[in-house]
Amino acid sequence: MMMREGSIALGDVPLHAGGVLPEARLVWKSFGTLNADHSNAVLYPTSYGAQHTDLEWLIKADGILDPTRWFVIQVNQFGNGLSTSPSHLIDPAPAFTVSHVDNVRAQERLLRESFGIERLALVYGWSMGAQQAYHWAVMYPDGVARIAAVCGTACTSEHNRLFLMSLESALLADPAWNGRTFADVPERGFHTFARIYASWAASQEFYRRREYLKQGYTDLDDYLARAWEPFYRKRDALDHLAMLRTWMRNDVGVVMDGDTRMALKSIRAKTLVMPSTTDLYFTVDDCAAEAALIPGSQFRPLHSWLGHRAGNPVNSAVDTLAIRRAVDELLAT
């Protein structure tokens, strides 16, 4: 199977919220071969904090995305440390305010200019990846045939925004924050950040079962210190702030004068809406309300005790199989 990696230089990119991303660049990786009529292209954008390598696990012959049949392109969202991010810029502080409109516009250019792809068979996304999938469906109705939105919403809910505010506050509370940038790595801030994130991203049931003991951790403290903190510490704190702000402003309505309902009703892509039944921030209720507005959408909850991470790496063969079946059926339509 063919794998390729590369990036596209986009020049100075005007941002939806105002301002310009200077010399912007998107980093990508592809799996498999684009067929002659370009009908087998699948886009797989990244989720919060993740780079494409963190998310490759589901691309394999018996995986959720099969690269022997589909040409799968992973694309890194702005702010994730690979595509253009505050940590790359000499002066990152002034308004690095990327919205998914900017991510998706740049992705459309990448596909067209680098691959000659005018229409995707599928955008598959988990979490912030699902947000980008929804934006694709609204912004490029002719550019995407199907979207699979796993554990994510088209518009960030008020309670989810509050979670993000608590994470942002955790970083900005660190002594290293000087009101403009971080003078040093925010050690204390990351400590709090990881604990907030861990409490929301897994379910109550996950902790009730103490599964981490079976995974070799000695107790909850050990699990947080070795499993959660390192994942977030891998990224620059300014990049975290950028990704949090993209998530906060996630709303497909912004391309229709703020009318989120109209944007959802405009979707023509075949849409799979797949929340986890124990997801605490992209709740079943929130996802169901959005699915009800999307014409012909399939609402198919994932019955999992893994919370938001039901759709995430290596957690559960059962969950992975359920997602694969749903995506297989979507791709067969």
Next chain:
Amino acid sequence: MMMREGSIALGDVPLHAGGVLPEARLVWKSFGTLNADHSNAVLYPTSYGAQHTDLEWLIKADGILDPTRWFVIQVNQFGNGLSTSPSHLIDPAPAFTVSHVDNVRAQERLLRESFGIERLALVYGWSMGAQQAYHWAVMYPDGVARIAAVCGTACTSEHNRLFLMSLESALLADPAWNGRTFADVPERGFHTFARIYASWAASQEFYRRREYLKQGYTDLDDYLARAWEPFYRKRDALDHLAMLRTWMRNDVGVVMDGDTRMALKSIRAKTLVMPSTTDLYFTVDDCAAEAALIPGSQFRPLHSWLGHRAGNPVNSAVDTLAIRRAVDELLAT
């Protein structure tokens, strides 16, 4: 109706976890009149961050606790800023580690020594108050006839402990924390603390409805700044740490060699277990599992969209009525 306020000096109190609370003092307030055979005494301990005045709202003739019939004693838990707390001590740092065993032992002395009460008709508690009610039932099986545990558990769950760890980390991340005490008010720490607390203590549904707009707040930021932050900032940061640690170590099992199940099975008080259906940290599942172990307990969920705060001040006439009915029925048995 008679109201009295006072305190009891307990001397140096040895703590369950080791160490001594020097010159300990419990502050109380009573409503109504103790009858001749002392059979109408109701104890009402305080919840997290609250002092007795914050919780008086439910003591009134048509309220949940009727002082024209019952002699209601509010007692402030250690660490809440009124009863002995780190902020009162010259050198608070060394191990201010109060467990509910200590709170309840001190309360038993207060009742016996100041009021001559040997047996309570009821311990009513919400949240950390419910934790104390459970400890009463386990520690003094002859000392309490009934307990009403609203939105609280007898043992702090793992996921709830993680929430508390994130709160503790938020305060300790502040630049004012010097590893031993706070050199100043932790302004940044309180900012994060309030946002974490607000995200967990109300429900997703509460934020979905944006009820705070109806209450006169202009937006979520305004609501957090004016409604949540001031409540926590009222208390000393060291007192917060003390209360968090009491909550973390909440477990009726500690008085039975760590056997929580045996402790719950030993309860003889008539027990009302009343979780809120939308409580994110004292979940219906966790409360149901405990109720199943308590002989003859009544499990009666409160169907509310207010999350943990279903049992808290002035939020909902419907919820208050449901609690009042359940308590009335409990007291009638």
